[in-house]
Amino acid sequence: MSRPLVMGILNVTPDSFSDGGALFSASSLNLDALCRVAETMVVAGASFLDIGGESTRPGALAVSEQEEMDRVLGAITCVKSRFDVEISLDSSSPNVMLAGAAAGVGLINDVRALGRDGAVEAAAKTGLPICLMHMQGDPLTMQQGPKYVDVVSEVTEFLEQRAAICSAAGIPRERLIFDPGFGFGKSPEHNFSLLKRLPEVAALGQPVLVGLSRKSMIASVIDRDTTQRMPASLALAVLAMTGGAHILRVHDVVETLDAVAMMTAFAEASL
Ligand code: 9MG
Secondary structure (H helix, E strand, O other): OOOOEEEEEOOOOOOOOOOOOOOOOOOOOHHHHHHHHHHHHHHOOOOEEEOOOOOOOOOOOOOOHHHHHHHHHHHHHHHHOOOOOOOEEEEEOOOHHHHHHOOOEEEEOOOOOOOOOOHHHHHHHHHOOOEOOOOOOOOOOOOOOOOOOHHHHHHHHHHHHHHHOOOOOOOHHHEEEEEEEOOOOHHHHHHHHHHHHHHHHOOOOOOOOEOOOHHHHOOOOOOHHHHOHHHHHHHHHHHHHHHOOOEEOOOOOOHHHHHHHHHHHHOOOOO
C-alpha cells in the first residue's frame, strides 16, 4: 500500500462530533441523504466507507446494542445494494460485528481494540480484517486530563498487547491494522507528539490507519468550528502520509484524494 487509501466517514448517529445528525431527520436515519453522501465518496474514489452507529465523540453516552444494530444494518444494506465499495463497520459490540459480517462488511473498525466482552471471539469468527485503535479511558471521560509518561511507547505497547491477544484467539497478524487513536484520551500535545512520531507506529509493521479529520487538536491551534476544519485536516493528512499512514479516515474524501494525488506525484518525481 504505497499510495494511502481513503476511508470516508458515514456516521449514522444523531450526535456525532463533527457532522452531528447530518443524516438524520425527525430522529430517524435518512437513507436518501446517506446514499447521496456515499455516492459522492464512492465517485471520488474512497476505498472504504466507515459506517458507525454509536457516537465516540468525547462525552458520548453508550447506545443500546439494538439501537446500534438497527442504525448500521439499514445503512449497510442500503450502501451495499447501490455501490461497489468496501464497507468498514465502526463498532465495538460483538453482536453488531457478527451481524455486520453477515451483511457483507469487509473490515471491522473498533475504537476499543476488541476490549468489550466477547469482541475478540466475535471478530475471530468473522474472519475479517480488524482495525485496533488505542484509547485511554472511555468516550464519556477520556478527555478529562489524559496522562502518559511517553505517549508513543504506551500506544505502541498497547497495540502490540492487543495483537498478541488477537493472535492467541486465532486472528493472525496479517489481518490487523493499527491506529494510534488521535483524540481518544489525548491532549493536543499528545496528539501532535504521536503525529510527529508516527513512523514509530508504522515501524510495528502493520498498516496504519489515522483519523485526524476535523479533530479538536485543530481547534487547539486555530479557532475553527468543526465545519471549518477541512484545510487544517488536509494539512494533518499530508503530515500523516509523510509519517507512513496507509489509510486516512476522513470526512472530506474529494479534497483528501486530491492531497493524496499530489503527494503521490511528488513521491514518484525524479530528482
Ligand atoms: C470511529 N472513529 C472516530 N475516530 C476514529 C479514529 O481516529 N480512528 C478510528 N479507527 N476510528 C475512529
